[in-house]
Amino acid sequence: MRTNRIRTTALAATALVAALSLTACGGGGTDTATAPAASSDPASSAPAATSTDATPESTAPETPESPAPPTGAPTGSASTPAQGKHAGGNGNGTAHNGTEKATPASAAPRTTCTAANTQVTVVKVSRPINHLLLTLKNTGSGLCDAYYAPRLGFDGAQSVFPILESSKPQAVVTLAPGEEAYAGIGLTGEPGQSKVHQGTNLSVYFAKRDGSTYDTPVNLKLPAETYWDDNGFVTYWQSDRATALTF
Template sequence: MRNNRIRTTAFAATALLAALSLTACSGDDGTAGAAAPGAGTTGGQSRATDRGTGTDGKPADNAPRSTARPASVASQGSTPNTGSGTGSGSGSGKGGSTTGSSRPATAACIGENTAVTLTKVSRPINHLLLTMTNTGSRACNAYHAPKLRFDDAQAVFPILDDSRPQAVVTLAPGRSAYAAILLTGDVETNDQYKGTRLAVHFSAKDPSGDTGTAPDELTLPADTYWDDKGFVTYWQSDMADALTY
């Protein structure tokens, strides 16, 4: 009877060991827990592929390599060069300046591009009117005042500084400028000269300079008398403005 219990106990122990051994074998070949994916299964492999690495964390040989440059480098490479140069753009380049040779400077009004006439006026008394008309094909500047010499006078006729305009008078082709001449400052004086000719010299941009051109020679009206107390005005854009002095 005792021997039967021993055999029964031994058989139960043997069966338990066999069951434990079978369970261990099932865990080793991956059949146990195969239905639940873990961190190292398909999901983990997908993330590894996105990063271009293998399952061991190293770069895969066939993984595509990114060719995109960092944002800072790309922006530097795509920014056009807007600095100064010798190109045709704006700045100090040859073609970018608005004061370049393509925009000719306005010339001074001189005898070669104008026609000057002399008229005796009834009002105001003892006055002559000079009219200068642009006969050229482009605008010219009537700088300052005409420089007048009566006959063989050594000095330039006085210029009335109070008649200076606010800006230089620019004449488009066909337009005119005007200057009034007061012949005598005192009609009662005996220091008057009878004039027959008037030389009109043109002023340069620098009032002390010379245009280097010949003056216009005009014939004075009959019985014209002048003295050194008279004056000539600056060139005006309006006839009435000239004759107010």
């Protein structure tokens, strides 16, 4: 009886060991079958990468770039004139660009206004009374300077008509071709202070830069009913008529 019990126990132990061995082998097979599904396997991410590459990056159409301006085309705002070009021209109705430069006034031929390059006229004015207006026009091809005041001689008088020093301008009047200068002539002083003469002719002499006088005058016919005396005056040359007649 004791021998049979030992055998039975030994057989049971042997069976238990076999069962445990089979269980261990079965567990290893299960781990092997599920290994491809593990997230750590590099092969498991390959399908996802293939699917991403097949998807377009964007369905919106690309905006075409603005074409570059042609060579030589002006840039900037359309309302801004091109550099170096005057929108209003050069003063005579002709537009010019930056490559055409007008001759500056300082570089133009320059001389003194004389009988040879000017035209002189004299008229009687209504205001102020007993006044004449002398007009000097540049008829030459360059600039001329009208120095000091005109030297006047009425009907061959021996003395020069008085010059009004208070009318001296701040600068010498310079005339471009076609421009004019003016001098006012006050014919008489206070009534009764000097003998009055009726004038017929007037000689106009030009002053040089140094203050001396040119020998050749311009001889003018005076307006009818012109009277003068020794207390009259003539102004310096002025750039505008209104100033010449304010004295």
